Amino acid sequence: MFHLSHYMYMKNKFIVxxxxxxxxxxxxAQEFQAKVTVISNRIPSTVDKKVFTTLxxxxxxxxxxxxxxxxxxxxTEKIECSFLLNLESIIETNVYKASLTVQAARPVxxxxxxxxxVNFMDADVIFKYIEYQPVEFNESRxxxxxxLASNLTAIFAYYAYTILGLDSDSFQPKGGDVFFQKAQNIxxxxxxxKGISGWxxxxxxxxxxxxxxxxxxxxxxxxxxxxxxxxxxxxxKMYDAETEARANILQSLIQLQAFNKDNPNTMIVQFxxxxxxxxxxxxxxxxxxxxxxxxxxxxxxxxxxxxxxxKEELR
Numbered sequence: 001m002f003h004l005s006h007y008m009y010m011k012n013k014f015i016v017x018x019x020x021x022x023x024x025x026x027x028x029a030q031e032f033q034a035k036v037t038v039i040s041n042r043i044p045s046t047v048d049k050k051v052f053t054t055l056x057x058x059x060x061x062x063x064x065x066x067x068x069x070x071x072x073x074x075x076t077e078k079i080e081c082s083f084l085l086n087l088e089s090i091i092e093t094n095v096y097k098a099s100l101t102v103q104a105a106r107p108v109x110x111x112x113x114x115x116x117x118v119n120f121m122d123a124d125v126i127f128k129y130i131e132y133q134p135v136e137f138n139e140s141r142x143x144x145x146x147x148l149a150s151n152l153t154a155i156f157a158y159y160a161y162t163i164l165g166l167d168s169d170s171f172q173p174k175g176g177d178v179f180f181q182k183a184q185n186i187x188x189x190x191x192x193x194k195g196i197s198g199w200x201x202x203x204x205x206x207x208x209x210x211x212x213x214x215x216x217x218x219x220x221x222x223x224x225x226x227x228x229x230x231x232x233x234x235x236x237k238m239y240d241a242e243t244e245a246r247a248n249i250l251q252s253l254i255q256l257q258a259f260n261k262d263n264p265n266t267m268i269v270q271f272x273x274x275x276x277x278x279x280x281x282x283x284x285x286x287x288x289x290x291x292x293x294x295x296x297x298x299x300x301x302x303x304x305x306x307x308x309x310x311k312e313e314l315r
């Protein structure tokens with residue numbers, strides 16, 4: 001995938017080196033520059049912790065070496081992301097209960113700043129793993145031959161496609177549709193088995209099912225406009241046209257609140273606002289008094305947990 005803004009981030013020295021060495025980066029680079037961390041502190045010492053180092057390496061290879069799209073990503077276009085798999089307990093031999101924290105960011109044009117796309121903790125992770133078992137994902141066989149073994153790769157693939165979709169949405173209106181549909185395919189064919197949850201409508205209100213439902217629901221199309229205008233018409237313009245960019249960001253938040261009022265308690269609003277408070281305070285601190293007032297009003301409705309912070313720092 002060719003993102004103009006990503007391209008502009010190419011470092012001159014890197015380009016020169018690539019040319020001198022005759023490296024064809026586009027033919028080799030996949031979509032992600034992912035870091036996977038597996039934390040096993042809560043797992044008894046009777047289990048060989050080397051197993052989890054192997055798992056960490058295999059999951060890293062899955063994300064960074066698999067081709068997730070038909071597009072070509074240049075080295076500097078790779079999406080930076082992290083997956084923190086925190087093992088909480090052993091359900092039975094080789095079967096683990098865990099949480100997964102997923103973070104992803106995209107660069108802001110003409111800045112060294114990376115703006116958050118995803119910052120989400122999924123508490124519904126259960127999987128089976130035996131050291132050196134294949135850690136692969138086949139979208140034609142999401143359930144695989146062992147539901148518990150396949151559940152982990154299905155979850156990682158689901159978030160990989162979701163990240164790709166959100167990244168694409170931030171550069172082109174509804175640019176992420178094809179990736180959200182791939183995530184929906186995983187939902188439709190998700191592994192089923194004892195203890196597996198997070199894939200179905202009755203597994204809670206903040207789960208994998210509802211996130212993608214919100215992103216592919218045609219009644220919620222305004223959300224994609226908000227994503228695009230926030231990043232592309234807002235953050236990417238902060239360097240060249242700060243006043244216009246700030247106005248565009250405020251307008252995107254006004255649109256999001258109008259959607260939130262008509263569709264209360266949707267997961268996507270909370271998901272979008274997650275960990276944006278510091279970023280938004282930085283944006284509106286330099287705004288005119290009326291902009292600050294409007295920002296406080298809207299943000300207090302969209303991000304209730306940080307209301308007092310907005311009022312204190314934007315007054």
